[in-house]
Amino acid sequence: MKLAMIGFGQAGGKILDKFIEYDKRTNAGIVRSAVAVNTAKADLMGLEHVPESNRVLIGQSRVKGHGVGADNELGAEIAEEDIDEVQGAIDNIPVHEVDAFLVLAGLGGGTGSGGSPVVAKHLKRIYTEPVYGLGVLPGGDEGGIYTLNAARSFQTFVREVDNLLVFDNDAWRKTGESVQGGYDEINEEIVTRFGILFGAGEVDEGGDVAESVVDSSEIINTLAGGGVSTVGYAAETVENESSSGGLLSKFTGGGQKQPEDTANTTNRITSLVRKAALGRLTLPCEIDGAERALLVTAGPPAFLNRKGIERGRKWLEEQTGSMEVRGGDYPVPGSDRVAAVVLLSGVTNVPRIKELQQIAIEAQENIDEIRQESEDNLQNLVEDDDDELEPLF
Numbered sequence: 001m002k003l004a005m006i007g008f009g010q011a012g013g014k015i016l017d018k019f020i021e022y023d024k025r026t027n028a029g030i031v032r033s034a035v036a037v038n039t040a041k042a043d044l045m046g047l048e049h050v051p052e053s054n055r056v057l058i059g060q061s062r063v064k065g066h067g068v069g070a071d072n073e074l075g076a077e078i079a080e081e082d083i084d085e086v087q088g089a090i091d092n093i094p095v096h097e098v099d100a101f102l103v104l105a106g107l108g109g110g111t112g113s114g115g116s117p118v119v120a121k122h123l124k125r126i127y128t129e130p131v132y133g134l135g136v137l138p139g140g141d142e143g144g145i146y147t148l149n150a151a152r153s154f155q156t157f158v159r160e161v162d163n164l165l166v167f168d169n170d171a172w173r174k175t176g177e178s179v180q181g182g183y184d185e186i187n188e189e190i191v192t193r194f195g196i197l198f199g200a201g202e203v204d205e206g207g208d209v210a211e212s213v214v215d216s217s218e219i220i221n222t223l224a225g226g227g228v229s230t231v232g233y234a235a236e237t238v239e240n241e242s243s244s245g246g247l248l249s250k251f252t253g254g255g256q257k258q259p260e261d262t263a264n265t266t267n268r269i270t271s272l273v274r275k276a277a278l279g280r281l282t283l284p285c286e287i288d289g290a291e292r293a294l295l296v297t298a299g300p301p302a303f304l305n306r307k308g309i310e311r312g313r314k315w316l317e318e319q320t321g322s323m324e325v326r327g328g329d330y331p332v333p334g335s336d337r338v339a340a341v342v343l344l345s346g347v348t349n350v351p352r353i354k355e356l357q358q359i360a361i362e363a364q365e366n367i368d369e370i371r372q373e374s375e376d377n378l379q380n381l382v383e384d385d386d387d388e389l390e391p392l393f
């Protein structure tokens with residue numbers, strides 16, 4: 001499926017950069033256009049793959065290219081004020097060639113957290129293509145302001161997009177390591193999962209057509225209906241004689257596909273599907289209650305089969321309780337891996353989201369209290385002033 005990606009803020013830009021690199025490396029053909037937006041000039045200059053002409057610096061008159069310092073209200077204000085500059089870059093996207101927009105951002109900071117919902121709303125008003133979000137939640141060790149920003153931005157972002165795909169940094173940091181230490185690895189995890197998912201709908205017509213190739217409309221239908229989505233992934237290395245790599249193949253007569261035992265193929269796929277759905281999800285949650293799901297099995301065509309997908313799909317239906325579970329192949333002839341990617345859409349039983357919502361409610365109550373307090377103080381001041389004025393007359 002072809003996407004127009006808009007990376008907002010530092011995290012959004014870096015993940016976008018990684019997506020382009022993945023696209024070049026794997027020939028997946030998912031990034032049709034890429035635009036990076038930021039209030040910090042240094043972050044835009046640090047990007048490697050986003051074309052320079054598609055890097056948009058906003059808020060120059062307000063923050064002079066230095067970022068908004070985790071102030072997401074300022075991030076949102078600037079995005080609104082400078083939306084024409086963002087639109088200027090989007091105008092260069094051949095929108096008739098894309099299947100959807102994907103707005104990427106870290107929700108804990110200021111620029112991406114505040115700006116991404118603003119841009120998503122704008123895109124939805126102008127274009128008929130679906131607008132998805134890829135929102136990154138902060139690590140628990142990053143401090144209160146990041147959590148509060150994420151709590152507020154999450155609520156707005158999920159409302160503005162057609163579906164919010166979520167990645168939780170907190171669930172992915174290694175024990176004893178802060179998130180900051182491992183962004184490169186984390187970003188690689190993000191693009192692998194979402195790359196296979198979106199790449200599945202982008203198989204060349206002339207290429208290897210497997211028994212049931214995933215179509216981009218199946219991805220769109222799984223994401224339709226809104227809400228929050230999470231993705232699971234599991235992979236296993238296989239001895240693919242036709243894999244492009246491996247000097248050994250020259251000597252062993254590589255290129256001849258070894259017919260695999262069908263039962264083996266089916267069993268491998270079934271267990272990969274279980275590992276993907278029950279292992280670490282991009283946003284950890286209970287999988288029962290997911291409204292819709294999509295299963296993609298990727299790998300060399302000789303290692304994919306319809307029976308494996310059918311079994312995996314049935315198992316997912318039982319586990320999620322959903323009647324809308326789609327599934328299909330993503331043939332990658334040169335690969336030496338078989339992978340299962342499970343997209344769970346419309347998930348409701350998510351502890352991290354409940355925690356964030358609670359934080360947002362408490363913050364809102366505190367804000368009301370603070371406002372009330374300052375109004376009372378103001379009133380007292382006025383009354384005090386009145387008291388002081390009276391004796392004069």
Ligand SMILES: Nc1nc2c(ncn2[C@@H]2O[C@H](COP(=O)(O)OP(=O)(O)OP(=O)(O)O)[C@@H](O)[C@H]2O)c(=O)[nH]1
Pocket residue numbers: 008009010011012014015039040043067068069070071105106107108109110111112113136137138139142146169179183184186187
């Ligand atoms: N997964 C991932 N998360 C990141 C990365 N960089 C930053 N983050 C997360 O994103 C949040 C901070 O957002 P940034 O994107 O750095 O901030 P910003 O949107 O540029 O906003 P300001 O710096 O405040 O102007 C934090 O919660 C980080 O955990 C990254 O490369 N990968």
